[in-house]
Amino acid sequence: xxxxxxxxxxxxxxxxxxxxVAEVPGxxxxxxxxxxxxxxxxxxxxxxxxxxxxxxxxxxxxxRAFGAEVTHGGPGEWAVNGVxxxxxxxxEDVIDCGNSGTGVRLIMGAMATSPITAxxxxxxxxxxxxxxxxxxxxxxxxxASHGRAGGRLPMTVVGAAEPVPVRYAVPVASAQVKSAVLLxxxxxxxxxVVIEGAATRDHTERMLAGFGAEIxxxxxxxxxxxTLTGQPELGPQRIAVPCDPSSAAFxxxxxxxxEGSDILVPGIGLNPTRAGxxxxxxxxxxDLTFENRxxxxxxxxxxxxxxxxxxxxxxxxxxxxxxTMIDEYPILSVVAAFAEGRTAMRGVKELRVKESxxxxxxxxxxxxxxxTVEEDEDTLIVHGLGPGxxxxxxxxxxxxxHRIAMSFLCAGxxxxxxxxxxxxxxxxxxxxxxxxxxxxxxxxxxxGESA
Numbered sequence: 001x002x003x004x005x006x007x008x009x010x011x012x013x014x015x016x017x018x019x020x021v022a023e024v025p026g027x028x029x030x031x032x033x034x035x036x037x038x039x040x041x042x043x044x045x046x047x048x049x050x051x052x053x054x055x056x057x058x059x060x061x062x063x064r065a066f067g068a069e070v071t072h073g074g075p076g077e078w079a080v081n082g083v084x085x086x087x088x089x090x091x092e093d094v095i096d097c098g099n100s101g102t103g104v105r106l107i108m109g110a111m112a113t114s115p116i117t118a119x120x121x122x123x124x125x126x127x128x129x130x131x132x133x134x135x136x137x138x139x140x141x142x143x144a145s146h147g148r149a150g151g152r153l154p155m156t157v158v159g160a161a162e163p164v165p166v167r168y169a170v171p172v173a174s175a176q177v178k179s180a181v182l183l184x185x186x187x188x189x190x191x192x193v194v195i196e197g198a199a200t201r202d203h204t205e206r207m208l209a210g211f212g213a214e215i216x217x218x219x220x221x222x223x224x225x226x227t228l229t230g231q232p233e234l235g236p237q238r239i240a241v242p243c244d245p246s247s248a249a250f251x252x253x254x255x256x257x258x259e260g261s262d263i264l265v266p267g268i269g270l271n272p273t274r275a276g277x278x279x280x281x282x283x284x285x286x287d288l289t290f291e292n293r294x295x296x297x298x299x300x301x302x303x304x305x306x307x308x309x310x311x312x313x314x315x316x317x318x319x320x321x322x323x324t325m326i327d328e329y330p331i332l333s334v335v336a337a338f339a340e341g342r343t344a345m346r347g348v349k350e351l352r353v354k355e356s357x358x359x360x361x362x363x364x365x366x367x368x369x370x371x372t373v374e375e376d377e378d379t380l381i382v383h384g385l386g387p388g389x390x391x392x393x394x395x396x397x398x399x400x401x402h403r404i405a406m407s408f409l410c411a412g413x414x415x416x417x418x419x420x421x422x423x424x425x426x427x428x429x430x431x432x433x434x435x436x437x438x439x440x441x442x443x444x445x446x447x448g449e450s451a
Contacts, residue, residue, distance in 0.1 A: 094119045146158075182226065195226075196224050288304060338388070339384040371383065393416070
């Protein structure tokens, strides 16, 4: 089961080149944060380009449950009338965050320093994911959490009546953990300090500053030190959400491996804490060109032209790059299968605790498609078969994971035989227009069938 309805088998077939313009939806990470900070500001925040995938819609519904007025004005256009920092009301019902680890962890952080209680749940996939990495630092503020064994959902969080600021060194490279602590720090007096050994995506810091919070970041011997002054009054903003680079990765990577392809992805976000995939692809020999570089909503943006790249070679992807491309390793492993030689992806153990165990899911699916793979707890190695060299002909398990589903559909566009997936339904959580967008470029899908 998908967690949002009956499973939807789908198969991708090898076809002609991908051509045209890929209008990718808004960035999911920025969309979540825009709704949250809009709800924590005083006045009306207006958002354009919001991703209307299920994950983000679940966050919008949650903000209403905490007392904010959230209205939809048209495709991608939303308004949030916030309740201010510390103004969340206690929800009357359980908060269902669906498939979104980002949504549930950030919302827990935002409410943990208010004297209210909320219970969180999610779909079958989200209920398997660990929440202790967030609830442990939230306890330092004075919040209490009560969940299932292993710190899993459903979970009730009792917010701190008298929160205290904290100084917290993040033990794993996680933008979700960092952001949850910063959001909790908003309603704590004094200064909350977060220290991260490896820089992770910084959308929260950028957006907090945009809403008027006093926040600084500096590099030190300890790592990157982020200092937030609590209890500000956040002012409403106008936010234009750039295209999601994690979603754009799928048409971009498909074009690299499908013979004769040439596509343009306009307005793609190029935040340096998110751009590791593009650096990696260029090192492999990918034909990528960034045009019309500019800044929108405080984020660097460009139009990305991508062409079929038959000369790509396998490389060593350094472990320190992992935080800048953690969601892109599944589709990178597909590209690696169509490159020449060995691609080693190291420092990727975080993939074990995503929507699924993504290392295992990609390894088993690629093996079923005829690709040799090696793995350990922190490494995925793919032995590429060159352009058009992947046999395919398998049906791959998605494990309720949208990125696994889209990755194997992209593989099927270039493999010798069709590649199927057991369930395409989870794709709607992050990229609801994936199927029509890819078909408009020239992809061929068959619904309700497996390879």
